[in-house]
Amino acid sequence: MKPEKRHVLLLWMLLCCGRSGAIEPISTSIAVGMAAALTGFLASYQNIFYYFHECCRPEWIAFNKSGLHADLELKLFGQHIASRIVLKAVSGFMSNNNPKKPLVLSLHGWTGTGKNLMSKLIAENIYKEGMDSSFVHVFTSELHFPHAQQIETYKSELQRWIKGNITNCAQSMFIFDEMDKMHPGLIDSIKPYLDYYDKLDGVSYRKAIFIFLSNAGGIDIIETALEFWRDGRQREEIQLKDLETSLSLSVFNNKQSGLWHTSLIDKNLVDFFVPFLPLEYKHVVLCAMAEMKAKGTEPDQSVADQVAKDLVYFPKTERVFSVKGCKTVESKLDYYT
Structure with a gap:
């Protein structure tokens, strides 16, 4: 038996044992004192447990704004638009104790431009365990949703996974990679969880973060970047307003995208479409x-x-x-x- 369990058992025996003989009955004052000591020990034991085992508590989930800012400066290159949007969006969301809806970010751009890295940096500056946190969940189309004929099953499973994990921890993060390979209509199954509801079946989804990663819209971003380059303008002159409208329309109308004609866009539930520029x-x-x-x-x-x-x-x-x-x-x- 572990020492701490022996201590609890001994205290219990001393408090409960009232036999005459070798052990005399314990006075009320001593019993009260020992009960207080036992309560303090259990509280301390619980705190030790929280220290060593990841829990949905501030010890394990706390946003580091300066850390995210530094990481974006030192590890993500050529993405002045994406860095600025994400820093402001995540900072504003995490500082709000009562958000009206989950934070929904849709990251778009050509391969290798930093979308997965951005997700990683966000996770590392919110969760102590980063991407290894039990509260960070990554879905990839080809691994989790490979067969188009099973889409109805995937819809119910996805709803159950998200509801179960947010029930376990309201501040969960869900990353959907390869959205351009996802079956159209699947992501609409979680639309209620991203909407402006206080609770659904007793569960609040408002403190969760959803991140979609996609190559869809990459061509539009590249064309804009090339246009600026051919005009002799600096890439840093490209602003969100130069891309946001065309990007959302491109993604919405792209039949090869998991966001094709999705109600998430139609109902304005995606907070930011974040463009990632091609790298030089x-x-x-x-x-x-x-x-x-x-x-x-x-x-x-x-x-x-x-x-x-x-x-x-x-x-x-x-x-x-x-x-x-x-x-x-x-x-x-x-x-x-």
Whole structure:
């Protein structure tokens, strides 16, 4: 028997045992004192449990605004629009003790531009365990919803998963990757959970965060970025207003997107459509330098340049943007280091 359990059992025996003989009956004052000690011990034991085991409590869930800001500056490159939107959106939501609805972010852009990294940085600055937290849930279309003929089953399962996890912890996060591969109509099954309801069947969903990741709309973002480049304008001049309307319409009307004709867009339940711009050579170099640092090796400019030069860029003649963004940088570094 563990020592703490022996202590509890001994106290219980002393309080309950009133036999004459070797152990005399305990006076009322002593019993009260020992009961108080037992209560204090149990409270302390509970706090120790919370310390070592992840719970839905402030010890494990607390937003670090300065941490998120620093991470966006040091780890996410070439995404001035996305960084600004997400920092403001998450900060405002997490500082609101009584939000009217869950926070819903839809991240869009070409592959390798930082959508998954953004989700990771958000999670790491809210949950102590980051992406390993039991309150962060990731769904991918090809793994969790592979068969179109089973969509009705997926709908009921998805509703049950989300309701069960939010019942367990109101401040849960749900990340849906590969939304462009999701069966149209599936995501509409969770529409009530994203709406302006105080409670549904006794459960409040208003403190949860939903993040959708998609390549859908990437072409529109690239065309805007190319237009600015051809006009001789800096990419930092691109603003959300230059992309938001066309992006939401593109996603809504894209039959290959899980958000095709979804009521989430139609009912304005997506709080922000967040565009991720295609990455240039200089951003790939920064990715390589950051990856070397993350691996614990001294960043080497020459190696970073070599990695960046080996990637494919488009348009073919101008070679402005990386086709795969920073997606293959890690594997390229393994080759050069």
